[in-house]
Amino acid sequence: MSPDLAERIGVIYETHYDDIYFFLLYFTGRQEDAEDMVQEVFSRLLKILPRYDGRVGMKTWLFSIAKHVAIDHYRKQKWQRLFSDNWLALMKSTEGLPEEELATKEEMHRIQRALQKLKPDQRIIVILRYIKEYSVKETAEILAIPETKVRVDCHRGLKALQKILGSACEGRIANEFAR
Amino acid sequence: MSLPDEDHVIELLKQVRQESNPPRQVWKQMGKERLIREAYRMQQAVMVKRVVAGAGSLAAAVFMGVWLSYDSSLKPSVDTQTTISTPAVITATPPNATPSPSVESKAKPEEKQEVGAKVDNKIVQNQAVTRDAPQPQTVAPEAATNPLDMSRPTPTREKSPMEVQAEAYLQKKLGVQSKQFEVDHVHSNLTQGEVAFRKIINGIPHQENSAMVRISPKTGEMSLLLYPDLEDGGIASQPTNRDGKIDKVKAAQQLGSTLRLVYAGKKQRGLQYVVASDVYVNAKTGKLIGQERAEKKSVSVSGQGKLLVLKTSDEVAELLERKLDIKVEQKAFIGVNPHGISYSWNDGRGNGVSVETTDDGAFLGFSQMAADGRQNERETTYEQAQTLAIAHLEKFLPTDIRELSVEASQESPSTIQFTFAPKVNGIPVMDHPYKVSVELASGLVTELTGNFSDLSWIQTDQTAKTLSKEEALDQFVQHAPLELVYLPVEKGAEPVLAYQIRWDSEQSWAIEATTGKVIN
Numbered sequence: 001m002s003p004d005l006a007e008r009i010g011v012i013y014e015t016h017y018d019d020i021y022f023f024l025l026y027f028t029g030r031q032e033d034a035e036d037m038v039q040e041v042f043s044r045l046l047k048i049l050p051r052y053d054g055r056v057g058m059k060t061w062l063f064s065i066a067k068h069v070a071i072d073h074y075r076k077q078k079w080q081r082l083f084s085d086n087w088l089a090l091m092k093s094t095e096g097l098p099e100e101e102l103a104t105k106e107e108m109h110r111i112q113r114a115l116q117k118l119k120p121d122q123r124i125i126v127i128l129r130y131i132k133e134y135s136v137k138e139t140a141e142i143l144a145i146p147e148t149k150v151r152v153d154c155h156r157g158l159k160a161l162q163k164i165l166g167s168a169c170e171g172r173i174a175n176e177f178a179r
Numbered sequence: 180m181s182l183p184d185e186d187h188v189i190e191l192l193k194q195v196r197q198e199s200n201p202p203r204q205v206w207k208q209m210g211k212e213r214l215i216r217e218a219y220r221m222q223q224a225v226m227v228k229r230v231v232a233g234a235g236s237l238a239a240a241v242f243m244g245v246w247l248s249y250d251s252s253l254k255p256s257v258d259t260q261t262t263i264s265t266p267a268v269i270t271a272t273p274p275n276a277t278p279s280p281s282v283e284s285k286a287k288p289e290e291k292q293e294v295g296a297k298v299d300n301k302i303v304q305n306q307a308v309t310r311d312a313p314q315p316q317t318v319a320p321e322a323a324t325n326p327l328d329m330s331r332p333t334p335t336r337e338k339s340p341m342e343v344q345a346e347a348y349l350q351k352k353l354g355v356q357s358k359q360f361e362v363d364h365v366h367s368n369l370t371q372g373e374v375a376f377r378k379i380i381n382g383i384p385h386q387e388n389s390a391m392v393r394i395s396p397k398t399g400e401m402s403l404l405l406y407p408d409l410e411d412g413g414i415a416s417q418p419t420n421r422d423g424k425i426d427k428v429k430a431a432q433q434l435g436s437t438l439r440l441v442y443a444g445k446k447q448r449g450l451q452y453v454v455a456s457d458v459y460v461n462a463k464t465g466k467l468i469g470q471e472r473a474e475k476k477s478v479s480v481s482g483q484g485k486l487l488v489l490k491t492s493d494e495v496a497e498l499l500e501r502k503l504d505i506k507v508e509q510k511a512f513i514g515v516n517p518h519g520i521s522y523s524w525n526d527g528r529g530n531g532v533s534v535e536t537t538d539d540g541a542f543l544g545f546s547q548m549a550a551d552g553r554q555n556e557r558e559t560t561y562e563q564a565q566t567l568a569i570a571h572l573e574k575f576l577p578t579d580i581r582e583l584s585v586e587a588s589q590e591s592p593s594t595i596q597f598t599f600a601p602k603v604n605g606i607p608v609m610d611h612p613y614k615v616s617v618e619l620a621s622g623l624v625t626e627l628t629g630n631f632s633d634l635s636w637i638q639t640d641q642t643a644k645t646l647s648k649e650e651a652l653d654q655f656v657q658h659a660p661l662e663l664v665y666l667p668v669e670k671g672a673e674p675v676l677a678y679q680i681r682w683d684s685e686q687s688w689a690i691e692a693t694t695g696k697v698i699n
Contacts, residue, residue, distance in 0.1 A: 006218035013211050021202045031200055038202075039210045044515045046218055047538070051490065051513070068514065108198050111191040130192040144512055144525075158185055161192075165183050 009046050016059055017042075019132075020066050026127045027070045029116050037073055041066045056141075063142040067124055074120040114164040118157060125150060126157040338362060345374035345392035348401045363388040365682045372396045386459075386664040386679060427661050430460040430678035435655040437473040438648060440692055441600075443609040450606070450643055450692035452651040454659075459677035462663060468677055476585045477602070478569055482576030486632055487542035495522040495534045498542075502574045505532055505547065519543060535628070542575065544628030549621065559622045561588070561595065568597045568615035571624045575631050576601075576613070586612065594618050594625060645692040654690050658697045 020041055025034035044065050052061070115123060128139045129150070136154075140147040338346070342362050350357040359378055366375035366388040372395060375388035391404040437455040442448055455473030460466070467473070489495050492511040499505040511522035511534075519538050525531035532547040559567070565585070572583075583599040584607040596616040600607040613629035646654070662681040665674050680688045682699075689698045 005222055006215045009218050010211060010215055013214060017207055017210075018202060021207075022196070022199060025199055026195060031203075035202070035206050035210070039213070042210070042214050043217065046214060046221065047515045048513055048520065055510075064512070107191060108194060111188070112195060112198075115192075115195070126192065130189050131195050133193070158188055161188050162183055162185060165188065 005046075005049065009042065009049060012045070012049075012058060012062075013042055016062050019059065020062055023063065023066055023127060023132060024070060026115065026131050027120075027123060028073065029112060033073065037066075037069050040069050044069070060138070060142050063128070064144065067143060070124065071120050110165060111161070114161050117164050118160055122153060122157040122160060125153045126161065129154050130158075339369060341369055341372070341394060342367070342374050345376075345394060345401070348392050348394075349376060349390065349403065352403050360390055366391075380665065383663050383665055383676065385667070386677070387667045424462040424663075424676065425460070425465040427678065428656060429465055430462070430661055431656040431659050432652070433460045433465060433467055434458065434659070434661070434678065434680070435652040437467070437470075438651050438655060438690075439475070439607075440645065440648075440651075441607050441609050442603065443689065444698075448608075448610075450645050451689040451698065452646065452648070452655070452692050453609075453687060453689045454655070454680065456687065459664075459666060459679050462676040462678055468666070468675070472587075475607070477605075478583045478585060478599070479581060480569060480573050480576060480583055482578045482580045483573055484575040484577055484631060486577070487575070488540040488632075489522075489534070489536050489542060490540045492522055495536075499532060499534065499545070503545070503547075503571075507532065537632070541630075541632035543630065544626070546626040546628075547623070548625060549623060559617065559619045563622065564595045564617040564619065565597060567617050567622055567624060568595075568627075569599075571627055572599065572613055572615055572629075575627070575629075577631065577634055579634060583613070593620065596626075643693045646690070646695055650695070651690050651692065654695055654697070658690075659688065660699070 017038065021034055021038045024037045024041075025031060028034050028037065041062060045062060052058070115126065118126060124143065125139065128134045128142060129136070134142070136147050136150050139154075140150045143150070145153075346357075346362065349360060353360075359380075360376040361379060361384060363375040363377040363384075366377075367373055368375075372393055374392045374394070376390040376392070377384045377387070378389035379385075387406075389406050391406075393402045393404070395401075434454055437458055438452045439455075441451055441453055443451045443453065455469075457469050458473050459468040461468050487498065489498060492513070495511060496507045499507055507524040509524075511524050514521040514523065516535075519536050520540075521533050521535050523531065523533040530549055532545065534545045535543040537543060565588070569583075580601045582602040582605070584602055585597060586600045586607070587598040589596045589598075594616050596614060599613045599615070600609060601611055601613070602608065611630060611633075614626070615624060615628075616626040617623070618625050660681045661678045663676055664679050666677050682688065690696070691698055
């Protein structure tokens with residue numbers, strides 16, 4: 001084992017923490033969970049870091065670990081809550097905002113809720129492609145799947161999101177009529 | 180229903196980025212410090228290992244000669260800085276490299292008991308312990324510390340706080356009915372937060388547990404699971420009929436006939452006499468139930484394996500090709516789990532292979548699956564499956580292991596899993612099982628696990644004088660805490676009352692073979 005392991009992990013942590021944190025935050029929708037999970041990702045990395053030979057980018061490697069941590073977390077949480085009740089805490093307050101801005105905030109709120117309703121594999125792909133804006137090639141590398149699969153899953157993920165947002169919108173209109 | 184425009188959805192997703200809370204700096208800093216402390220601890224542990232390994236190697240070289248790994252590049256060197264696993268796309272060739280054996284007959288469950296006579300000539304019946312040297316010598320058993328009057332009930336052990344908590348929960352949920360349950364230590368798994376309860380009917384407990392209280396180790400949340408099928412076995416309607424039942428001494432003599440000498444003990448390994456597990460004495464007829472499980476066959480093997488230390492994806496790939504004829508392409512995905520490290524390849528079409536090692540790279544086993552496998556067809560007989568299992572195991576077993584005991588074989592519709600125990604001078608060593616699963620449709624060995632590097636148990640004390648089997652039986656008859664239980668039966672069948680050993684600790688009931696002390 002390299003004698004400067006502590007130093008190495010420290011540098012990697014500083015460099016990639018935010019990236020991994022945001023990925024996991026988009027995945028879970030809960031800041032506390034994302035913070036715990038990011039710690040788990042770096043702990044797992046530390047265990048296998050002595051085997052790292054640099055043939056694959058550190059970021060790619062970290063994301064592949066994060067993906068497994070995210071799916072483990074999803075399995076554990078599956079029956080506890082389908083979507084988080086903590087989303088409001090993530091959003092800045094909508095009080096006192098101009099009407100137009102308020103509408104945008106609500107839309108954001110809906111997209112985040114919709115994202116949480118996607119299956120974990122689809123959610124990960126959508127996050128990587130459209131929120132983190134990785135290329136198809138990079139996403140394929142991180143997820144260890146063919147590029148064609150990334151394209152197909154992205155398409156399906158977007159369709160699923162459209163469907164969820166569509167039905168949410170319909171529900172909202174119905175509620176407004178009922179008032 | 181009008182769906183939002185796809186581009187608009189993508190635009191919204193991009194905006195999510197701007198709207199999310201940034202990481203809390205205090206938390207981030209704390210995490211970093213914790214990680215660095217962990218890294219220091221790892222470094223220290225490795226340094227200690229180096230010192231111990233160095234001293235150990237020197238001593239071993241002096242006394243035993245030098246035992247090196249089969250390939251210099253795979254030598255267990257802690258300094259080896261090697262490959263990373265890349266999470267690259269994986270294309271594994273179909274793992275079914277093992278040709279399906281020709282099928283002559285379809286095995287039926289009843290045939291299992293005749294296997295010994297028919298199978299490969301490597302398999303021999305070995306009910307009597309054969310110890311080449313030294314022969315067990317008779318020693319006087321130590322005076323029993325607690326001669327147990329068999330007519331008295333077994334003293335109740337002290338319950339753990341978790342069991343007390345689970346009992347309180349059961350009482351809250353079932354009220355007075357909870358009095359019909361008692362903690363079932365054997366079927367509990369306290370580390371997982373599972374406390375099992377067995378139901379008592381007419382003063383006699385069920386052998387199987389009837390309820391389970393789960394306490395979440397993380398949140399402390401509790402839940403109760405009741406098993407209605409077992410409650411309705413017609414037992415409740417049966418009068419307590421103890422007439423015609425054999426007494427405990429006779430039952431103990433019967434059960435004691437399954438005693439055998441083994442090396443066992445988690446903390447300190449030693450010679451022990453143990454009775455067969457899952458074997459009972461029918462309280463009405465006095466016959467053994469599940470006797471076939473007590474008959475452990477012996478198999479002679481010739482291990483071809485040498486110490487395997489795998490530190491890189493390439494080394495694992497090479498091993499798979501050389502030993503199992505499985506070809507994998509590109510790097511494995513490396514996973515970290517509580518036992519160590521796993522190297523996995525999956526072609527995304529249902530074919531996959533995975534190899535497990537310890538943190539230090541010692542080989543722990545492999546598993547594989549084929550996309551077209553897992554049919555519930557039985558094309559491989561029990562004997563063929565066992566032969567395949569042993570043939571695969573021999574590729575990894577150290578050459579020091581010459582004999583295995585077939586401890587168990589568990590059948591499911593699609594696979595058989597064999598559990599083997601290594602033998603030293605004809606005595607099986609417990610707690611070091613090798614498990615091999617064979618898919619019955621294809622003859623594919625789907626899983627093989629075991630500790631192939633820790634052979635410390637081979638250096639067991641082979642000079643100790645032990646009780647004879649007759650003396651052990653005497654001890655057993657005097658002290659074994661037998662209890663009556665209802666065995667689970669099919670619905671509508673007559674309940675079966677049987678004797679079993681009552682377990683009061685995680686350690687199974689045994690007699691220390693050198694001193695005659697009872698271990699429980």
